[in-house]
Amino acid sequence: MLNPQLTSLIVTTEGLKTITNILNKLKDETKARYIILVEKSGQMITSVGEETPFSMPLSALVAGAFASTREIAKLLGETEFNVMFQQGKTRNIYIYSLKTQDLLTVVFDESPMLGIVKLKTKQVADALGDEISSMLHKK
Amino acid sequence: MALINYSSREIHCKIVYYGTGLGGKTTNLEYVHKQLNPTIRGEMVSLNTANERTLFFDFLPLDLGSVQGFRTKFSLYTVPGQVEYNASRKLVLNGADGIVFVADSQMEKMEENGESLKNMEDNLSEYNMTLDSLPWILQYNKRDLPNAASLEMLERTLNTRGVLSFEAVAYEGTGVFQTLKAISKEVLNRLT
Numbered sequence: 644m645l646n647p648q649l650t651s652l653i654v655t656t657e658g659l660k661t662i663t664n665i666l667n668k669l670k671d672e673t674k675a676r677y678i679i680l681v682e683k684s685g686q687m688i689t690s691v692g693e694e695t696p697f698s699m700p701l702s703a704l705v706a707g708a709f710a711s712t713r714e715i716a717k718l719l720g721e722t723e724f725n726v727m728f729q730q731g732k733t734r735n736i737y738i739y740s741l742k743t744q745d746l747l748t749v750v751f752d753e754s755p756m757l758g759i760v761k762l763k764t765k766q767v768a769d770a771l772g773d774e775i776s777s778m779l780h781k782k
Numbered sequence: 783m784a785l786i787n788y789s790s791r792e793i794h795c796k797i798v799y800y801g802t803g804l805g806g807k808t809t810n811l812e813y814v815h816k817q818l819n820p821t822i823r824g825e826m827v828s829l830n831t832a833n834e835r836t837l838f839f840d841f842l843p844l845d846l847g848s849v850q851g852f853r854t855k856f857s858l859y860t861v862p863g864q865v866e867y868n869a870s871r872k873l874v875l876n877g878a879d880g881i882v883f884v885a886d887s888q889m890e891k892m893e894e895n896g897e898s899l900k901n902m903e904d905n906l907s908e909y910n911m912t913l914d915s916l917p918w919i920l921q922y923n924k925r926d927l928p929n930a931a932s933l934e935m936l937e938r939t940l941n942t943r944g945v946l947s948f949e950a951v952a953y954e955g956t957g958v959f960q961t962l963k964a965i966s967k968e969v970l971n972r973l974t
């Protein structure tokens with residue numbers, strides 16, 4: 644069997660089910676195209692919605708972009724910098740940093756949905772953070 | 783940080799190529815990308831400066847087959863070697879499961895190699911890691927150059943801990959896969 648000694652995150656079938664349920668509900672409520680949950684070092688934990696062939700590089704870039712935003716916050720003497728939003732012509736991306744520092748990444752088309760996206764991500768953030776924490780294996 | 787997914791039966795690991803500026807880290811990933819079949823590697827993403835130096839990181843995802851019924855997925859990253867980009871180097875190191883330290887074999891780069899190795903240790907310590915707590919190996923690159931230091935000298939200067947080391951000429955591909963195979967094996971050995 645696998646030795647979890649060096650492992651930090653073990654995604655169990657039950658845990659994944661809980662997370663997927665939360666994400667699917669969030670997707671419906673926000674009319675998101677897809678939602679990706681990204682572990683803080685840049686790996687995708689899971690995603691719901693439209694399949695994208697770019698989920699791996701997207702996860703790496705989201706984690707990189709957010710990590711540098713977080714460092715910028717530090718330089719500015721700001722501690723609460725937990726959201727990043729980019730608005731495009733047709734696509735928008737909203738990234739919310741959970742208390743575990745993992746990243747809830749919502750990609751959606753309709754910019755008027757932003758208010759809802761903000762509200763709903765915040766509402767599920769704690770539940771997701773708790774679920775991930777319970778799957779963390781500390782050395 | 784390795785991620786083991788029991789639902790999709792996948793293991794994800796992160797390997798970081800570290801070392802001095804212009805040492806050949808990006809070249810290693812480019813060679814791997816060029817040689818491997820698109821079915822087992824994803825697209826390479828490079829965040830560069832205008833003159834092709836790494837600004838933040840290169841990223842290349844690979845699928846390296848199955849171990850004990852789990853598919854093993856590796857994310858290869860490089861850091862920017864230029865001294866002034868330490869903040870980015872530190873960020874990329876977060877969650878690394880294994881490191882390849884790419885040393886530039888040229889005689890006049892010896893001091894820079896040492897400083898970069900020291901810098902790597904300092905950055906690891908910020909994540910409560912040490913060179914003893916995670917698998918890492920050395921690659922002596924640019925063995926083709928006439929001013930390359932001898933292997934003995936490189937070993938004596940850089941490999942005080944006696945980790946695995948490989949000679950390479952990255953732009954020709956010499957030693958590139960040998961290095962990759964060795965580090966991925968060491969990382970998986972820790973997990974299984």
Ligand SMILES: Nc1nc2c(ncn2[C@@H]2O[C@H](COP(=O)(O)OP(=O)(O)OP(=O)(O)O)[C@@H](O)[C@H]2O)c(=O)[nH]1
Nearest residue numbers: 803804805806807808809836862863924951952953
């Ligand atoms: N002679 C020789 N040149 C090499 C070798 N490997 C790489 N190079 C060259 O060295 C230069 C720098 O290589 P990169 O791979 O960009 O170096 P890097 O470590 O990514 O540098 P940074 O991104 O600044 O950290 C390029 O011009 C490569 O073609 C080698 O084995 N021998």
Ligand SMILES: [Mg+2]
Nearest residue numbers: 807808835836
């Ligand atoms: Mg580079």
